[in-house]
Amino acid sequence: MTPAPRRTRLRPTDLLRLGMIGPRTRRMRSALSALGISLGIAAVIAVTGISSSNQAHLLGRLDRLGSNLITVAPGNGADQKPAPLPPTAEKMLADIAPVQQVTATGATKAQVYRNDLVPTQQTGSLTVLAARPNLLDVLHATVRSGRWLDTASENLPVTVLGDRAAQRLGVTAPGERVWLGGQWFVVSGILAPNELAPELGTAALVGWPEATAHLGADGTAATVYLRSHPERVPDVQAVAAATANPAGPSTVAVSRPSDLYTARSEAKNALTGLVLALAAVALLVGGVGIANTMVVSVMERRGEIGLRRALGARGGQIAAQFLLEAVLMGLTGGIGGLALGALTVYGYALAQGWPATIPLATTAAAPLVSVLVAAAAGIYPALRAAKASPTDALRSA
Incomplete structure (x- = not known):
């Protein structure tokens, strides 16, 4: 009796190599997609940091004047x-x-x-x-x-x-x-x-x-x-x-509490809604850019998908490959946006003579949020790739 074939499993290192195929072979497109989310993260960091630096400068002056x-x-x-x-x-x-x-x-x-x-x-x-x-x-x-x-x-x-x-x-x-x-x-x-x-x-x-x-x-x-x-x-x-x-x-x-304390409280709560709205719009734009890139990548690589499916790759492994590509672009864009935003904040604060301040929560959340946005943007293209029939994919390649 012929034994049942073993289910193939990808080691994390193999999955990482597969996930790097798209960014490595289509560098310009991947860089531009990462740049989209990078600019979104940089805008959030810059606006949050500049407003926090301005706020710290204002609150310091109010405290010196006697708000406390x-x-x-x-x-x-x-x-x-x-x-x-x-x-x-x-x-x-x-x-x-x-x-x-x-x-x-x-x-x-x-x-x-x-x-x-x-x-x-x-x-x-x-x-x-x-x-x-x-x-x-x-x-x-x-x-x-x-x-x-x-x-x-x-x-x-x-x-x-x-x-x-x-x-x-x-x-x-x-x-x-x-x-x-x-x-x-x-x-x-x-x-x-x-x-x-x-x-x-x-x-x-x-x-x-x-x-x-x-x-x-x-x-x-x-x-x-x-x-x-x-x-x-x-x-x-x-x-x-x-x-x-x-x-x-x-x-x-x-x-x-003096009027200065009231002004301090109002200054501390200012711009919160504006920053959140800007963050949502910027990340949405970046996510749409990554989704668009992944959809095009899936269409262009139907031959690769069909060949891998014909050689025994499961749909989940195909989906994981393309989802990992999206996550890597999001992570790259998040780190780049964090660095670009931080440089903007420190440069602007130095020019204004303010204490440079970037909220720790924003700094820690920026790469994580960019990864989550990229993962959400990559789900549909990854599922589309996973559902592709091997024969249809090879025929249209």
Whole structure:
């Protein structure tokens, strides 16, 4: 009895060699097909990367301006009078996980005058505040002239004036003296205007130890400034009052997220729909190009298909060969498009002075998506090749 013939099986290496026949023998056509999907992937990478780089640049500027700044201050108590923050408020707020920076100013009992001859009632609506050394860092404020308080000067009769305070006192340069708290203080610097904390413009700022020792400050924070993680601003705002004063959260005034935070959220969500639409159109065009190439390839290679079928190749093996050709073109186009898109993004970002940013998910998905699109485009031609009759294929060759 004649034994049944064994079913032929293709090793992965043999299948790979067969899949390379089309791209190797029809290089120009395969290259142009891969170029179609490559341009689609490059367009997606470029638009996504450029918009992400622009977004990162914009969000960085908004964060520097104060979109993640929260202010905690005394609110009105049951008697409609401001209730001071507890002495532990500043430390407790610093322990909130998303909080990145904390600083504070403290109230004093002192007044500041141009000299000791000015009547005490002519305060000029100026205040004297104790300040932490990191106040400028948290508020992203700058000194217009002179120097800010440091670890040495915060223990000395030295002050830094806000821009409007210097104007009202007639102080034009550091080194001049003002009458503050019944003694002479040397002006070490003058602040530039700051929109995040306009109250500092009418203040004379002194070191915290000096204010506590000689100006009647009790060491309690009058206003606490928090820098939160940009994504966690609402969360920090929600717990700030209860954290600052657990016994009376209703007596704590917490600033709402600023308009800058709203602008940050809108900027982060911008262009998402546009990018997705562009990706769909670009990949559709690339997929159609590969499908067209594969259909033509199947028609031109009917003789090869018929000969292989006559020699025992199964329909599934024929389909796998042509499907692999499509996948290889998609993979080549995806990698090429990723490289081309990345070069475009980095070049454009460098020219604009932006941080070059390409979303990791887009980078990882680009070759995978191109392979999936190419596989979907190659299914019909592969099935058409698999269904070809050996005799019909050889006859029409």
